[in-house]
Amino acid sequence: MSHGTDPRPMTARRSGPLTGVAQVPGDKSISHRALILGALSVGETRITGLLEGEDVLDTAKAMRAFGADVQRTGEGEWVVHGVGVGGFAEPEDVIDCGNSGTGVRLIMGAMATTPITATFTGDASLSKRPMGRVTDPLALFGSQIVAREGGRLPVTITGAVDPVPVRYKTPVASAQIKSAVLLAGLNAPGETVVIEAEPTRDHSERMLAGFGATIRTEKTEEGHVITLTGRPELRGQPVAVPRDPSSAAFPVAAALIVPGSEIRVPGVSRNPTRDGLYVTLLEMGADITFENPREEGGEPVADLLVRHGPLKGVEVPADRAASMIDEFPILSVIASFAEGRTVMNGVAELRVKESDRIDAMARGLEANGVTVVETPDSMTVHGAPRVPGGASAVTHLDHRIAMSFLVLGLATDQPVSVDDGSPIMTSFPDFIPLMQGLGADLG
Numbered sequence: 001m002s003h004g005t006d007p008r009p010m011t012a013r014r015s016g017p018l019t020g021v022a023q024v025p026g027d028k029s030i031s032h033r034a035l036i037l038g039a040l041s042v043g044e045t046r047i048t049g050l051l052e053g054e055d056v057l058d059t060a061k062a063m064r065a066f067g068a069d070v071q072r073t074g075e076g077e078w079v080v081h082g083v084g085v086g087g088f089a090e091p092e093d094v095i096d097c098g099n100s101g102t103g104v105r106l107i108m109g110a111m112a113t114t115p116i117t118a119t120f121t122g123d124a125s126l127s128k129r130p131m132g133r134v135t136d137p138l139a140l141f142g143s144q145i146v147a148r149e150g151g152r153l154p155v156t157i158t159g160a161v162d163p164v165p166v167r168y169k170t171p172v173a174s175a176q177i178k179s180a181v182l183l184a185g186l187n188a189p190g191e192t193v194v195i196e197a198e199p200t201r202d203h204s205e206r207m208l209a210g211f212g213a214t215i216r217t218e219k220t221e222e223g224h225v226i227t228l229t230g231r232p233e234l235r236g237q238p239v240a241v242p243r244d245p246s247s248a249a250f251p252v253a254a255a256l257i258v259p260g261s262e263i264r265v266p267g268v269s270r271n272p273t274r275d276g277l278y279v280t281l282l283e284m285g286a287d288i289t290f291e292n293p294r295e296e297g298g299e300p301v302a303d304l305l306v307r308h309g310p311l312k313g314v315e316v317p318a319d320r321a322a323s324m325i326d327e328f329p330i331l332s333v334i335a336s337f338a339e340g341r342t343v344m345n346g347v348a349e350l351r352v353k354e355s356d357r358i359d360a361m362a363r364g365l366e367a368n369g370v371t372v373v374e375t376p377d378s379m380t381v382h383g384a385p386r387v388p389g390g391a392s393a394v395t396h397l398d399h400r401i402a403m404s405f406l407v408l409g410l411a412t413d414q415p416v417s418v419d420d421g422s423p424i425m426t427s428f429p430d431f432i433p434l435m436q437g438l439g440a441d442l443g
């Protein structure tokens with residue numbers, strides 16, 4: 001789905017203490033993968049807690065276009081009857097993945113070793129993002145790819161007739177590249193190997209194993225080596241999607257910066273490959289307790305209790321970046337209220353997300369009275385007890401930029417606006433009512 005044609009300006013104002021329970025939505029990464037693996041399986045995949053944001057709904061639509069039966073049976077409850085590995089049908093129309101990098105890159109991988117042709121497109125944001133990082137390794141399987149200059153969308157892929165397995169070392173830390181190669185490897189005979197220097201989110205590996213694939217991860221001197229045996233029969237599974245730590249970050253941040261706040265955020269995934277923000281916040285002195293740790297749907301989860309309190313700036317090491325890659329915009333907001341400077345290292349990947357997130361955060365924070373210093377791959381925020389606010393931020397079709405500046409405005413002296421809040425629907429459709437329910441003055 002596309003945004004930008006009907007922008008929705010929004011404003012956040014300084015709020016009283018936030019209190020209550022924030023039931024954040026299902027994990028976006030796991031939701032995409034549940035639909036895609038359900039579609040590549042035989043039998044029934046019953047999903048509960050699916051994120052019904054636009055990114056994931058676009059993936060559901062795409063899975064139908066490739067021949068899977070995908071039905072919504074209740075709130076967050078979906079049933080998929082798949083076509084099996086190698087069973088994708090050729091879609092009759094262009095596949096529009098809207099704003100979703102995960103959707104388009106994983107689906108390209110999932111079809112690249114089946115002899116059908118599909119054309120992928122997306123909105124103005126997605127059409128600027130690099131796809132060569134995925135289409136280059138997919139070509140190694142024997143698929144044929146035509147893209148716009150710079151490897152941009154629209155991209156047309158004709159899947160390999162006789163796919164060969166691939167051994168691929170990812171040039172940047174990216175779970176999307178890793179997952180695209182693994183999904184392509186499903187329909188290649190023999191072992192497909194992905195090597196990553198730094199571990200990235202491991203939802204694909206966990207879920208592939210859960211659906212019956214043979215997959216192993218070893219730590220060697222080359223890095224994390226993931227080996228998948230091709231041509232498994234994937235069998236449909238029940239999938240209970242845990243709540244998204246990347247979405248939880250927004251109410252958590254709001255509670256940390258609005259004086260007097262105390263909130264609970266139940267059932268949030270604590271997968272160590274997604275945990276970097278929470279590790280960082282504890283280092284900053286944040287008052288967060290992880291209660292009732294348990295396992296749900298193959299993922300570690302806990303209930304978060306978050307209280308406002310003093311925070312101090314920290315240096316975030318580059319090797320933590322992958323485990324919190326989507327949380328740097330909101331960390332930069334939290335850092336604006338911390339004592340001293342917060343340095344975020346190794347974050348060049350932020351420049352190729354839904355927007356150039358370093359640039360978007362630096363410009364918007366500066367406009368609201370925060371000092372930010374950027375380099376090509378780092379961002380430093382100078383915190384202060386009071387942040388003036390009073391300006392509008394440009395969101396560039398980026399949900400995380402929109403939500404970050406709306407959280408900022410809950411604790412600034414003057415209101416903070418965003419030019420367009422509509423992209424929030426891609427990942428956190430209930431963001432505004434959920435935040436209002438905690439006592440936040442925004443909308």
Ligand SMILES: O=C(O)C1=C[C@@H](OP(=O)(O)O)[C@@H](O)[C@H](O)C1
Pocket residue numbers: 028029030101102173174175176177179201325326349
């Ligand atoms: O695999 C995934 O589900 C995701 C991987 C990350 O992207 P990269 O692989 O580009 O780092 C992340 O930014 C995105 O929101 C979700």
Ligand SMILES: C=C(OP(=O)(O)O)C(=O)O
Pocket residue numbers: 099100101102103326353354400427
């Ligand atoms: C980068 C993100 O998503 P995607 O790459 O799927 O568009 C995100 O949700 O922050």
